[in-house]
Amino acid sequence: MPFKAGEPPAIRRRRLPRIRPGRLVVYLLLSLFALSAIAAFAWVFMISLKTTPEFLSTSPWALPQKLRFANFALAWKKARIGSYFVNSIMASSVGASVSIIVSALAAYVIARVRFRLNALLGNFFLVGYMIPLMLTVIPLYFLLAGIANANPPLSALMIGWGPLLGLYVASGVPFNTFVLRGFFESLPSEMEEAAAIDGATPFRTFWQIMLPLVTSGIVSTFLVNFLSLWNEFFLALIFLKKENATLPLGLFYMAQRAEYTAQWTDLFAAVLITTVPVLVVFALLQKQVYRGMTQGALKG
Amino acid sequence: MRSMTSGEGGKTRPPRSGNMNKRGDSGYARSRLRLVVPFLLPAFLIYTAFSIVPLVLTVSSSFTNWQGTGMDRPFYGLRNYLLLFMDPQFLNAAKNTLIFAVIGGIMVFPPSLFIGWALTQNIKLKSFYRYVAVAPLMLSVVVVALLWKFLYNPVFGPINSLLRLVGLRALALPWLGDTRTTLPAIALATAWQQSGMWILLISAGLQRISPDIREAARVDGASEWRTFWSITMPLLWGVLRLLLILWIIVSLQVFAQVYVMVPHGGVASSAEVVTTLMYNRAFQSNQLGIATAMATMLLLAIFVLSLLTNRFTKRQVVEF
Numbered sequence: 091m092p093f094k095a096g097e098p099p100a101i102r103r104r105r106l107p108r109i110r111p112g113r114l115v116v117y118l119l120l121s122l123f124a125l126s127a128i129a130a131f132a133w134v135f136m137i138s139l140k141t142t143p144e145f146l147s148t149s150p151w152a153l154p155q156k157l158r159f160a161n162f163a164l165a166w167k168k169a170r171i172g173s174y175f176v177n178s179i180m181a182s183s184v185g186a187s188v189s190i191i192v193s194a195l196a197a198y199v200i201a202r203v204r205f206r207l208n209a210l211l212g213n214f215f216l217v218g219y220m221i222p223l224m225l226t227v228i229p230l231y232f233l234l235a236g237i238a239n240a241n242p243p244l245s246a247l248m249i250g251w252g253p254l255l256g257l258y259v260a261s262g263v264p265f266n267t268f269v270l271r272g273f274f275e276s277l278p279s280e281m282e283e284a285a286a287i288d289g290a291t292p293f294r295t296f297w298q299i300m301l302p303l304v305t306s307g308i309v310s311t312f313l314v315n316f317l318s319l320w321n322e323f324f325l326a327l328i329f330l331k332k333e334n335a336t337l338p339l340g341l342f343y344m345a346q347r348a349e350y351t352a353q354w355t356d357l358f359a360a361v362l363i364t365t366v367p368v369l370v371v372f373a374l375l376q377k378q379v380y381r382g383m384t385q386g387a388l389k390g
Numbered sequence: 391m392r393s394m395t396s397g398e399g400g401k402t403r404p405p406r407s408g409n410m411n412k413r414g415d416s417g418y419a420r421s422r423l424r425l426v427v428p429f430l431l432p433a434f435l436i437y438t439a440f441s442i443v444p445l446v447l448t449v450s451s452s453f454t455n456w457q458g459t460g461m462d463r464p465f466y467g468l469r470n471y472l473l474l475f476m477d478p479q480f481l482n483a484a485k486n487t488l489i490f491a492v493i494g495g496i497m498v499f500p501p502s503l504f505i506g507w508a509l510t511q512n513i514k515l516k517s518f519y520r521y522v523a524v525a526p527l528m529l530s531v532v533v534v535a536l537l538w539k540f541l542y543n544p545v546f547g548p549i550n551s552l553l554r555l556v557g558l559r560a561l562a563l564p565w566l567g568d569t570r571t572t573l574p575a576i577a578l579a580t581a582w583q584q585s586g587m588w589i590l591l592i593s594a595g596l597q598r599i600s601p602d603i604r605e606a607a608r609v610d611g612a613s614e615w616r617t618f619w620s621i622t623m624p625l626l627w628g629v630l631r632l633l634l635i636l637w638i639i640v641s642l643q644v645f646a647q648v649y650v651m652v653p654h655g656g657v658a659s660s661a662e663v664v665t666t667l668m669y670n671r672a673f674q675s676n677q678l679g680i681a682t683a684m685a686t687m688l689l690l691a692i693f694v695l696s697l698l699t700n701r702f703t704k705r706q707v708v709e710f
Contacts, residue, residue, distance in 0.1 A: 112614065116508045123505065124522040130541060133548055137540075150546045196433035203422050211430065218441050220693060222643050224665070225685040226444035228672045229451045232458045240460070253440070260440035263433055286418040292425050321530035323646045338532040342650055345536055349653075354546075357536070365533055372528045373521060380524070383587070384594045 131365075138162070138358040145355050161359035165344075171360045174340035178320055181251070181336055185258030186315035190308060192259065193266030198296055200267065201274035202282070212271065218264030223257060224324050231328050254329040258322070262315045269385045273307035274300065310382030313375060320368065337364045452686045456678040470683035480684065482659055483667040487688075490577050490663060491641035497581035498588055498637065505585070506592025507618070520593070527586030535650035538579035542566050542651075566652050569660035576647050576661055584640060588633050595629035596622065631703045635696045642692050645669070664688050 137145060138161050139154040166172040199205075200212050234253055238245035246252070277300060285295040301308075326339040335343065341360055348357045372379060452470055454463035474480045509520050526534060541549050542565040550562040565575040599622060607617045645665040648655065655662030664684055672681035 113513075116511065116513065120505065120508055120513070120519050123501070124519055127522050127526070130537060130548075134537065134540065145546070150548055150551050192433040192436060195429040199426050199429040203426055204419070205423060205426050211434075215433070215437060218437065220696075221441060221445050221689070222639065222692070223441065223444065224643055224645065225668075225689055226441075226448040228668070228685070229447040229456075229678060229682055230440075230444040232456075232672075232678060233447060233461065236458075236460045256436060256440045260437050263437045263441070267433065283418070286421075292418075292422040296425070317528055321528075321532075323530060323532050338530040341530075341536065342532050345539075345650065346653075358540075361533055361536055365529055368528050369525060372525060376517070376521065379528075380590060380594070383590060 134358050134361055137355060138362055140355050142353060142355050146352070161356045162363065165356040165360040165363060169340075169344050169356055169360060171337070171340060171344075171363050174335050174337045175363065177334055178337040181255065181258065181326075182316050182319040185255055185319045186262065186312055188255075189259040189262035189315055190266055190312050193263050193311075194270050194301065194304075194308065196263075197267045197270035198274050198300065201271045202277075202279075202300070212267075215264055215267045218260070219268075223261050227257065227325060227328060250329060250331070250334075254325055257325050257329075258319050261325075262311075262318075266311050266315065269311050269382075270304060270307055272385070273304040277303055306378075306381075307385070310378045310385065313379050314382040317368065317372075317379070448682045448685050448689075451678055452683040454679050456682075458672070458676040458678045466679055470679045471687070473680065474683055474687070479659065479662070479667060480664075483655075483662045483664045486573060486659075486661060487642055487644070487663045487665075490573055490580075490644060491638065493574050494577035494581045494584075494641050495634075495637055497578055498585050502585045502588030502592060506589045507596060507622075509589065509593040510596040520589075523589045524586040526583040527590070529583065531583070531646040532650055534579055534583045535647045538575075538582075539566065539651045542575055567657055569656075569658050572652060572656045572661040576644075576651055579651070580641070580644060580647050584637065587636065591629050591633055592626065595626050599625045627703070631699065634703070635699050638695050638699060639692055642688060642695070 133150070136154055137150070139157060139159070140148070141158070141160075144155060166175075196211075196215065200208055200215075230253070231249075234248040238248035281299055281303075282295050285299050286292075290298070321338060322336070323338040323342070326336045327342070330336065330339060332343055341357075341364055344357055344360055348354050451463060453466060453468070455466040455469075456463040505519075505523050509516060509523070513519075529537075541547050544550055544562070544564040544567065547565075549565070553559070553562040563571055565571050603625070604617055604621055607621050608614075612620065643665055644663055648661050648663050648666050649669070652661050655666055665688070668681045668684040668688075671677045671684070
C-alpha cells in the first residue's frame, strides 16, 4: 500500500477533522479576551487587600502580604459607600418599578383598546428613544433650581431625589412601553372576551388575566431598567449632592479625593463593592437579561 | 407561544351565539374605553414632564442669552450658534467627538463580530465566554472608566508594567497624559464596554439565521470563510445597521468616560468632547444659551446621522 513517505500524514490529517487550526484560533482568542477581563478584576481585588504603604512600595503585581479586608470596611463606613449602596438600591428599585407600572398600563391600552389616538400615542412614547435625556436635562435643572430659590418651601420637591426619580421613571418609558406593547399584542383576544362575558370589569380583566400573562416580559424589562438605573451617572451628578449620592456618583467623588490623598486601596475596594453584586445578579439572571436586552432591539 | 394562553382560552370560551356575542362585544369595547384615560395618564404626564419639557426647554433656550438665574431668558436669535462656529474650543470638542466615534467604532466592530460569531459555534464553555463578554455592559460607566484609569496608570498600572516587563519600555506611554493617546485610550475603554451589546445582538442575530441556509452553502462546497461573508453577513446586516445607529447615539454623547478618566478634558483639551464642554459652560460659566445650543446641535447631529445611516444601509438588507 504505502507508495510514498509523504502520504500517511496527509491521510491522518483527513481522518482527524476535529482538530482544525481555525477552531484553535477561536479558542485562543476567546480565552485571551476572557482572561484579560478576569485578570483585570483579579488585579483590582489584589490591590484592595493591600495597605496604602504596601501598595505604593511594592510592584503592582506583587501579592498582598496577607488577606486583610480592612479596606472594604473602610470604604463601606468611612467613605460612605454603604449609604450610597442603600441610596442606589432605593433609587433603582423605585425608579424601575414605577416606570414598569405606568408603562404597563399605557402599553396595555395602546396595544389592546381601540381608540382614536392609538398609533399617535405609541409613536409619541417612542420618540424618547431619539432624545437622550443627558443632552436635554440641564435647563430643567436650572428651571427647578430657580423655582426652589424663589419658593424655599418647594425646594425639597424641586431639587434632589424628586426630579431625579421623575427622570428615572421617564427614561424607562419608551423602552418599556415598546417591549410590553409587543407582549400584550401577542395575547389572543378571546381571553378578554371570555372574561367580559364572565362579568369581569375591564380593570379586573387587565389585572387578573392579561397582566399575569406578560410576567416574563415584565421581569426582563424590570431587570434592564434596574441595571441601567443602578449604573446611571450623569443625572445623579446634576441632581444629587455629595452627601446623598448614588454608588456611581459616590465612587466618582471618592476617586476625585484619591487623586489628592493617594488613598487608592479603599477606592479599589469600593469599585468591587459596586461591581460584585451586579455581576452576581447578572450571573443568576443571565437569561432574563439577555431576553430583555434583545427584545427592545430585535423584536422577538 | 405560552401554553397557558391557549389552554385557558380554550376552556373558558363561551358558545358563540351571534346576537349575544355582538351585543356583549360592543358593550365591552365601550366599557374598556373607560380605561384609556386613567391608564395612559400617569405615563403621559411623567413622560411629558421629564422628557418632552426638557427637550422644549433646551431647544428654546438655545436662542436666548440665558444665564441660568430665574427664567429670565433674553432672546438672542441665532447668535449662540454663530458664536459656537467661531469658538475654537467648541470646534476642537466637535472634532474630538467625531474622532472618538470613528476610532471607537473601528475598535468595537471587528472583535465583537468575531466573538459574537464564535459564541454561535459549537464550542466548550460557551455560556462562560458569553458571560464574560457581556458582563462589562452591566457595569457602571464610572466603574469601567475607573478600572481603565487604573490599568493605564503610568506608575502602578498593569499595562505599562507588563510592557516594561517584556522589554517594550518605549511603548510604556502615559496613556491618559499624552495628547496623541488620550482619545484612543478612552475610546478603547468605551469600546470594551459597548462590545457587550454588540456581541449579544450579533450572536442573537446569528442564531436567528436558519442553519439550513448555511448547511446548503456548505453542501454546495462553500468554505466556512466564504459562507460567512456571502451568506451570514448579508443576513446579519439588519442587526449590524441597528448596532451602527446605536453606536452613533452612544458615542456622540460620550461623557462619563472622559469626565472620570481625564479631568478638565485632558492635557491641552485633547479629550474634550461636546458633552464635557457643554457641562462646563452650563455649570462653571453659567452660559446656558451656549450650552443648550451645543446640546441642540448634538441632538441634530445624532438625529441626522442616524437617519442617514438608516437610509444608506437600507437597500442591502436581505429578508429572511
